[in-house]
Amino acid sequence: MAKLFYRVFALILVLSLMLPTAAMAQGDDIVNFTILHTNDFHGNLELSGSNPGAARVAYVIKQIRAAKAALGQSVLLLDAGDIMQGSLLSNIQKGLPTIDYYKTIGYDGVTLGNHEFDWGQTVLQQRYNQAHNDDGDPTTKEFPFIAANIVLKGTASDCASAGWDLPTFVTEPYHVYEIPTATTTPLRVGVIGVSTTETPYITVAEATAGLCFKDPYESILHYYDALDAAADVIVVLSHNGYNDGGYGYGFTVYGDQTLAQKLNTAGKPVNLIIGGHSHTDLTSATMVGNTMVVQAYYAGRRVGQVDFTVNRTTGAISMAWTRNVVSTTGNEDPDIKALVDGYVNDTDYQALIKEPIFQTNVEIIRNYNGDSLMGKMVNDAIYNELNNDVETANDVDMVFNNPGGLRADITSTDCPSFPCTVTYGKMFSIMPFGNQTVVGTMTGAQIVELLNQSATLFKGALQVAGIRYKFFRYYGGTPAATWAWGAYDIQVWDKATSTWVPIDLNKTYRVATNEFLAPVGQDGFIPFKYFKVESYWGDMLNLVNNWMRNHYNPDVNPSNSPYAETLDGRITREGDDTFDTDPIIPLTILHHNDSHGRLLKTTYQGYTQLATII
Template identity: 35%
Template sequence: MLTRRSALLIVAMVLALIVPTAALAGNGKKANNNSGNSIAEVTLLHTNDFHGRLETDYKYRGGSAYMASMINDIRADVGKKNVALLSAGDVFFAAPAISQLLMGESTIDIYNMMGYDLAALGNHEFDKGQGVLVDRANQSEFPWLGANVVLEGTEWDLPGWAAPYEILELGKGSNAVKLGVLGLAGEETPEVTIKGSTAGLVFKDLTDTIIHYRDEILAQADAMIVVAHMGTNNSGPYDGLETVAQKLIDAGSPVDLMIGGHQHQPLFEPIMVGDTAIIEAGFYGRWLGQVDLTIDKTTKRATIKNYQLNTVTGAPTAGDIGDLIHEMYADGLITNAGFHNSLLKKVEGAEAAFDRGRGNAAAGKMKALRNQVAAQAGKKIDAEAAAELLGDIDAYLAHPADPAVAARVAYWSDIVAPIVDQPVGFTTIDLIRDYNNESNMGDIVTDSMLWKADEYDDGLLNGSVQIAFTNPGGLRANILIPDGASLPYTLTWGATFDVLPFGNQLFLMDLTGAQIQDLLDQSAKLYKGILQTSGASYEWYNNDILSGDPAPTVWGAQNVEVGGVTLNPGATYRIVTNDFLAGGQDGWTTFADGTNRWDSYYDMQQGFVEYIDELDDDTIDAEDIVIGRIVNVPVP
């Protein structure tokens, strides 16, 4: 009776990824444990690329109620005054419906509840334009930092909704300290968000910005760190944090700690560049970064005493456990009606206590439930069933949710549920993305784009649109059939929204064969992944695949066909893409040169839903997706 779900939960509880790194110091030495007034010790908690993941996923990963509980425990352990909670950006957009449909209001509400002290601006904060960003900034009970986001035509003037840095006052008494935090947005933000959303703003070089503010901050603070919406690696022409750290060292202006984001990297150990430590906490709220700092107020140096990523793991709710008890009774594994009713009464008591915000009382009820099940294992309940039930109860007790945050998340969830839970079709296969190659998710999404654009172009399905292209970064989620689910598996509107949450629209244009060849050659470089396509097929090569060199020297596309016919460089083709790529964003500048342009204003996700409805029995089967349209081959 031990199900895979419970087994995975038990393993997750035992193998929580807490990876300590003791006494890494900004000066390369062990942290000074001197308890004099010049030394202070503080704890920084950090997240990045949360993307509105307020709820746990189907594998019980993440969830803001569980993260809030973890944050509260750490604050209790080290003292609330000694803790700061920081975000490195991409907080509320490119998100599930619970955040995206509500323009991020729900996520900022929860961030306020969790007590964030500041956030750096991420590129996705600009997804719906600066007006929505201003609304979210005004709602926030913490400052948004973007020292390098300046008003066009000025040197260092920032928009009114952003600040360059924050001086955090942490600790108290002899442990009191002022920590300067400089916040940075990614320099590539104008290129990787919808065209026009950053109008009037200039995103300055990260290194130049840090040097500009460093002395100003250290004149007011006992130490300084950087929180940046940028990962460790370079992104095309834009410097990653490793490069920035080295440039700062070369300029004689090093910083001790950089907290990064954007590249969705769970760094279980700091990356050291000289004496600069770089850390990042993954994505989607699945980890909570924790760095314990020793700050020498005399030398104004911050050194790492301990660093770890805490895995944020959800657990079965009391309701889930009650459902399991019902199933066991129905299956004859619980053999006594009075025992069954007694168990359910304790579950109902735990639910009621939790709903009233009494987490400790709920835990007490669940402990009593545990004791009762353990005492009757092999008697009034089958021994194997008892082991499964005890595993779920232990998971509940080991990772309790914060009741207040859980209730607030449920409030927001209820608002969008009528839309999110609406069935739109079925699937018999997993639909999975691949950023750097063909994927069946990319195939079916572009198939739906081509189908809808062809119909919408002139009202007929007649081949008037020949090719569809979309970028892999625009596909934000897989659709996976849970273990044990019956087939065909029901697809909801929310599942399709999670794949395509941006509200992108179908954009039609004419491109020459030569322009299409240029785009596919660029795709093969893998700078922003492989263009997903329908109506065309191509082979691509890249010597980075074999050499591991992060900067390939040989790449390209070959044997390109459109509708089974070799691409003609001089011919004109009618194509459809999304309105993001149509503006030349993400470096795909050739799209901006297309002619006979038409923004259909037709939502990509709506087209995807309608395409599923056109399939036999409204069901996605393997034979509905033609695989092999994009093939990686050796370098010629």
């Protein structure tokens, strides 16, 4: 933390004799200012459920600003990442309306979350350019993208040896803001940004190609001395989560509390860490030594407020945190409401989201860890669209999708009566990522290994078409962290005979999936590394929409009937997570050591289980 020099005692004594006590207390020696903060806004510009919408968030921000301005105090507005991705209005234009809102309400700076990379670096560069564009509008303000640990890999053999060159969509590793004071010497607030090192593992591989996400602690240390010399107060904008943990990809991911402790232990303390990523709804600030750690929930539901008092004579800094709840029934700021309404009421946008795709007579619901009608609908549509067009080069034996790629259900809220028309807007909310459909090959043994990985439920059960499987997953006992899992009774639909046949370990199958999964195996579905890419066949959402429109929309073809499918048991789970001292576990587990699988032998209270570990 930057240190304010103590004045020489004799000078203080002279000044104390010359100036009244009141003047000493209220003069330039004491500086008060406020930092407002948000995180994980996820493009929630409109009121939706418990998300209050941008106009209500803006009203709270402006009220606090006005109150502080009346006291002659400055306010900084910062955000800890995951700004744009998450709502239909923002996603369709790839974050443009959200950046417009951030400029209009006057953010002073943001760091980058992992979801900033969902649409790739080209789009992120466009949003950077938008945020930094002086459009001549006095009602908007440019703001920097601050990130110290996102660097170019360059020619380095690995990220550990990469340098510190920043990509063009990062403004700077840190920014120093000047807070006006009663004299010509401003108070300097240094803000440094760090993003989660798991970003390359939870986004499409191409989106982070050529980038390194360095260790946040090491990155802060790299810049600390220069920042300390330039600032009186140091703030970290962190998109790493409140607690330790991460998503379990096999390397250390520490949260903001640990980051604060590591910096304190190293003798490089910061005053404040403003967090994001974990959507933590704190009721009070956490103090780690003299470092305050805060976070403001997500989707604009909270506006965090840190009120600083800095004694420039002694160097003492005090902070008080307020959790401002943004009500879904609260007042709306008229300027931001007009801005959002302009995007909502745009005729092209309305025409697009209201375009009818198909009709349904049933709710279509997800199941992250098993069989689901949503997974069936999406994967069957892709399977049928690829196998029934005029192009034979994209014919496939099976389709896989990760459950995390399906983001919404079609429920009675969407369909108060049946038959119900499902629009493009609804379909986009189900599949918002714009992933390309990739077709390639895998052997039967590799597919078995993939389904064994799916059986861990690390990132849910793979949703499928053209293949069906059963799986078990047991957890518990002694030690509590011991697992047993596996896939079995795996069958593939034989199009020639219209029958289900056991998977052949030695056969090469043609597989379709999304570019997030193959060929790099994101979301922990590592066996997709065996996937041999043959070709790409366009946005997966478009494939689904084409099939559903042409086969379940009576307005397109009067012979069509609304969608009325039911579950068919293509994914069957044996048991649950409950530990049983005398379970019956199917041990017909296929494994293949040539695929780099290895067998785990685990003994529980007198019986043995086998499972393949990836």
